[in-house]
Amino acid sequence: MTAAALCGVWAPVLTPFRRDLSVDLPRLVNHCQRLLAEGCHGLVVFGTTSEANSLSLDEREETLTALVAAGIPSALLLPGTGNCAIPDTVRLTRRAVALGCPAVLMLPPFYFKAVGDEGLFRFYAETIERAGDPNLRVFLYHIPSVTQVGLGPALIERLRDAYGGIVVGIKDSSGDWNNTRALLEAFPDLTIFTGSEGNLLATLRGGGAGIISAAANINARAIRRLYDRWREADAEEMQAALNQIRQAIKPFPLMAALKLILSARLDDGEWNRVRPPLSEMTAGDTHALFANLASIGFPIKGLPFTGPMLD
Amino acid sequence: MTAAALCGVWAPVLTPFRRDLSVDLPRLVNHCQRLLAEGCHGLVVFGTTSEANSLSLDEREETLTALVAAGIPSALLLPGTGNCAIPDTVRLTRRAVALGCPAVLMLPPFYFKAVGDEGLFRFYAETIERAGDPNLRVFLYHIPSVTQVGLGPALIERLRDAYGGIVVGIKDSSGDWNNTRALLEAFPDLTIFTGSEGNLLATLRGGGAGIISAAANINARAIRRLYDRWREADAEEMQAALNQIRQAIKPFPLMAALKLILSARLDDGEWNRVRPPLSEMTAGDTHALFANLASIGFPIKGLPFTGPMLD
Numbered sequence: 001m002t003a004a005a006l007c008g009v010w011a012p013v014l015t016p017f018r019r020d021l022s023v024d025l026p027r028l029v030n031h032c033q034r035l036l037a038e039g040c041h042g043l044v045v046f047g048t049t050s051e052a053n054s055l056s057l058d059e060r061e062e063t064l065t066a067l068v069a070a071g072i073p074s075a076l077l078l079p080g081t082g083n084c085a086i087p088d089t090v091r092l093t094r095r096a097v098a099l100g101c102p103a104v105l106m107l108p109p110f111y112f113k114a115v116g117d118e119g120l121f122r123f124y125a126e127t128i129e130r131a132g133d134p135n136l137r138v139f140l141y142h143i144p145s146v147t148q149v150g151l152g153p154a155l156i157e158r159l160r161d162a163y164g165g166i167v168v169g170i171k172d173s174s175g176d177w178n179n180t181r182a183l184l185e186a187f188p189d190l191t192i193f194t195g196s197e198g199n200l201l202a203t204l205r206g207g208g209a210g211i212i213s214a215a216a217n218i219n220a221r222a223i224r225r226l227y228d229r230w231r232e233a234d235a236e237e238m239q240a241a242l243n244q245i246r247q248a249i250k251p252f253p254l255m256a257a258l259k260l261i262l263s264a265r266l267d268d269g270e271w272n273r274v275r276p277p278l279s280e281m282t283a284g285d286t287h288a289l290f291a292n293l294a295s296i297g298f299p300i301k302g303l304p305f306t307g308p309m310l311d
Numbered sequence: 312m313t314a315a316a317l318c319g320v321w322a323p324v325l326t327p328f329r330r331d332l333s334v335d336l337p338r339l340v341n342h343c344q345r346l347l348a349e350g351c352h353g354l355v356v357f358g359t360t361s362e363a364n365s366l367s368l369d370e371r372e373e374t375l376t377a378l379v380a381a382g383i384p385s386a387l388l389l390p391g392t393g394n395c396a397i398p399d400t401v402r403l404t405r406r407a408v409a410l411g412c413p414a415v416l417m418l419p420p421f422y423f424k425a426v427g428d429e430g431l432f433r434f435y436a437e438t439i440e441r442a443g444d445p446n447l448r449v450f451l452y453h454i455p456s457v458t459q460v461g462l463g464p465a466l467i468e469r470l471r472d473a474y475g476g477i478v479v480g481i482k483d484s485s486g487d488w489n490n491t492r493a494l495l496e497a498f499p500d501l502t503i504f505t506g507s508e509g510n511l512l513a514t515l516r517g518g519g520a521g522i523i524s525a526a527a528n529i530n531a532r533a534i535r536r537l538y539d540r541w542r543e544a545d546a547e548e549m550q551a552a553l554n555q556i557r558q559a560i561k562p563f564p565l566m567a568a569l570k571l572i573l574s575a576r577l578d579d580g581e582w583n584r585v586r587p588p589l590s591e592m593t594a595g596d597t598h599a600l601f602a603n604l605a606s607i608g609f610p611i612k613g614l615p616f617t618g619p620m621l622d
Binding site: 021048053054055056057058059084085086087088091108109110111112113115116118119120122123125126145146147148149275276277278279 | 364367
């Protein structure tokens with residue numbers, strides 16, 4: 001698979017941790033395999049949902065290498081590699097390219113705020129130049145609610161013009177359909193993923209490539225079904241079902257809630273663990289989340305996971 | 312010097328870069344020596360002013376080691392070691408303690424926002440436990456305008472209670488005197504530095520330990536003079552002079568402006584370089600900054616640096 005062909009439903013993969021907070025590689029491999037079996041076209045490891053920035057550089061590099069060694073095809077891996085420092089970003093990016101990943105997902109540097117497009121352009125430019133690999137393909141990662149550093153159209157245009165064929169796409173996790181729509185209109189030559197399953201149908205209708213959204217960790221089949229059948233009569237219905245699940249989860253901390261649901265789904269308490277600074281769900285939130293999910297008929301216990309939204 | 316004795320004027324040291332953006336160690340050593348000669352009690356390397364988060368982990372570890380090897384006493388170095396990931400923070404912290412630094416300055420993890428005190432407490436607790444050194448002393452680094460992750464009084468109290476003798480102080484870079492005053496009142500047993508030279512006199516009057524402020528890079532003597540003579544009749548006048556310089560610089564990007572001023576002061580264009588995502592001052596901003604400084608009689612050309620604020 002080449003970067004130009006990247007499209008579909010990509011899961012930003014949750015990262016399981018052992019009691020000592022180390023990365024639980026067997027569970028991660030298993031989860032990657034399950035997500036592909038459930039219909040994901042590929043896997044975004046080390047994104048926000050993966051708690052990537054809570055992993056050390058060494059852990060990210062070693063885990064990516066180990067995933068490929070464990071048989072997860074590198075052609076199906078789109079790793080997050082963006083860090084605040086250019087050399088660290090270059091290091092992870094080079095490793096990803098060397099392993100055969102079709103592209104990387106690159107955050108802007110997120111420590112300094114209000115730095116301006118010139119500095120952000122130079123950051124990406126310097127990183128791309130230093131990575132220095134003709135096989136490098138970059139997806140820009142716009143998630144301003146977390147980074148507080150956004151990627152506006154002028155910057156995207158400048159990067160695309162300077163690095164055409166390398167800067168090939170955007171993940172828009174703004175959660176703002178108006179922003180996604182503007183990107184789709186302004187950059188028909190870029191591969192645009194929405195980060196919000198609530199915007200999946202609109203994104204596909206607007207010519208977008210697909211979705212990279214956290215809910216794929218627990219609801220991949222339903223998301224894939226909408227992706228496959230978005231031109232059909234019941235597309236709005238499928239979209240509404242996705243929205244319902246998102247709304248049920250929305251009041252709670254996202255990664256903790258998803259890990260709890262996955263833990264319940266797999267009957268595996270080991271999944272119910274996050275790294276600081278995140279915290280696991282409180283008992284009260286757990287009860288409220290499960291009540292929300294029960295109220296919409298979303299199955300939370302037992303295998304196989306066969307609720308109405310999930311075939 | 313022990314961490315309990317830390318007080319006075321500490322400079323958050325600017326980091327010089329070569330044309331290839333590598334750390335210019337000889338210039339950094341020279342700047343550290345100059346700051347100590349100008350009256351700084353110690354040096355905060357790898358803080359926000361140092362563009363620390365634009366340096367790789369390896370660079371920070373190697374540069375700290377090299378500074379000590381070059382003869383900068385580790386007892387006078389308070390390095391920033393906070394990263395988003397626990398293992399990376401532990402790594403830099405251990406190195407600092409092993410080198411003999413009296414304490415480290417520790418940012419909260421700053422990728423995720425709105426994580427809550429429980430997660431922040433666990434981050435610091437886990438980091439301290441893993442560093443596992445009885446000589447470790449930690450200053451909490453509160454700089455919410457940059458991190459967007461603040462350290463409130465409840466969290467500070469919990470950390471102090473759990474790690475008394477290890478969590479020994481706070482750098483308050485909120486720029487908000489009300490916050491500094493509240494900390495001084497609530498935590499008389501902690502060593503509290505203000506990060507704003509505008510609050511220096513008030514901080515000292517309130518029982519604070521001193522200051523860690525970017526302006527020390529270009530105005531150490533004047534800051535030190537106020538620190539030494541804050542009980543004297545002309546203290547308000549000295550404070551007003553510091554404020555005037557701060558106001559002259561305030562409209563401009565801080566690190567770029569300070570490097571430009573240092574560059575002019577030393578007649579050394581090599582200092583006028585920042586790492587992306589920061590950008591150097593534009594020609595227009597340079598002109599405006601120099602006009603501001605000229606209007607208050609602050610010397611910007613030539614050596615020695617002998618303006619009215621600087622002896």
